[in-house]
Amino acid sequence: MFAAMFFILSKLLDFLINPFYWVLLLLIIGIIMLRKKKKGGLKWIIFSLLLSLFFTSPIVMSFMMSAWQLPTYSSNSIKQPYKVGILMGGSMRHFDEKNQRPVYSTSVDRLMQTIALYKEGKIEKILLTGGSGYVFLQDQKESFFIAKVLKQSGIPDSSIIIEDESRNTYENAIFTRDILKHKNIEGRLLLITSAFHMRRSLACFKKAGLNIDAFPVDSKTRYFTLTPDSFLPEPYYFTLWDQLIHEWVGMIAYKISGYI
Numbered sequence: 001m002f003a004a005m006f007f008i009l010s011k012l013l014d015f016l017i018n019p020f021y022w023v024l025l026l027l028i029i030g031i032i033m034l035r036k037k038k039k040g041g042l043k044w045i046i047f048s049l050l051l052s053l054f055f056t057s058p059i060v061m062s063f064m065m066s067a068w069q070l071p072t073y074s075s076n077s078i079k080q081p082y083k084v085g086i087l088m089g090g091s092m093r094h095f096d097e098k099n100q101r102p103v104y105s106t107s108v109d110r111l112m113q114t115i116a117l118y119k120e121g122k123i124e125k126i127l128l129t130g131g132s133g134y135v136f137l138q139d140q141k142e143s144f145f146i147a148k149v150l151k152q153s154g155i156p157d158s159s160i161i162i163e164d165e166s167r168n169t170y171e172n173a174i175f176t177r178d179i180l181k182h183k184n185i186e187g188r189l190l191l192i193t194s195a196f197h198m199r200r201s202l203a204c205f206k207k208a209g210l211n212i213d214a215f216p217v218d219s220k221t222r223y224f225t226l227t228p229d230s231f232l233p234e235p236y237y238f239t240l241w242d243q244l245i246h247e248w249v250g251m252i253a254y255k256i257s258g259y260i
Contacts, residue, residue: 017245020238023052055241056233062221068244069195070216078122083187085123086176087114088201089130089142102145107194109218111146114192115153123190126150127161129172170259173204194218196243200250203260
């Protein structure tokens with residue numbers, strides 16, 4: 001019951017922590033105050049615009065994301081193959097029923113890098129962990145669809161393990177631990193997820209008692225050079241801020257709940 005309530009509340013919280021809505025709310029308040037000829041309306045509008053410039057600044061975003069996400073590294077540094085590469089969900093946005101194919105998310109690099117690791121012989125098996133992240137569309141289990149993509153990429157059934165019941169990072173770790181134990185799979189484990197998501201993921205898997213290494217992918221920053229473009233607002237950064245704040249709040253909530 002607690003796990004179900006935690007899942008639903010986390011989805012509601014996603015809406016509240018998006019900075020785009022903060023800016024929008026301040027702007028609406030300012031406009032309403034101006035229309036009613038109340039003092040301070042213009043200040044609310046100016047504050048909303050300044051806040052928007054902050055959240056869309058390439059300089060600010062590069063600094064904050066670089067400080068948070070774990071550094072990526074080349075697969076060439078992996079000298080001894082891992083028994084299992086654990087791919088976290090999030091590569092797929094939803095399944096297109098009409099065209100019978102996945103619609104990938106901006107974090108599809110998780111999937112691409114996992115396939116590359118397998119082809120390079122860096123991991124022997126791939127464990128897909130991730131069911132449905134939706135409150136109502138519980139039948140859209142990501143691991144099931146991604147398994148098909150792996151098979152289409154030439155990876156055999158014998159190298160694919162599916163965990164499709166988890167709904168969040170905590171359950172990813174617990175259910176993965178259980179399925180590895182049930183299948184009597186032992187050996188070195190490699191966790192594969194986005195660099196910004198790795199801190200919380202790694203903490204959950206270690207809390208679950210798994211001895212696991214991290215392979216961060218999908219870096220949201222690149223080598224940053226100060227140019228005139230660095231001072232131009234980038235609306236896409238609202239999305240990155242949403243992901244970053246989600247991780248901060250998630251770390252706090254998971255710590256309070258004893259998940260990490």
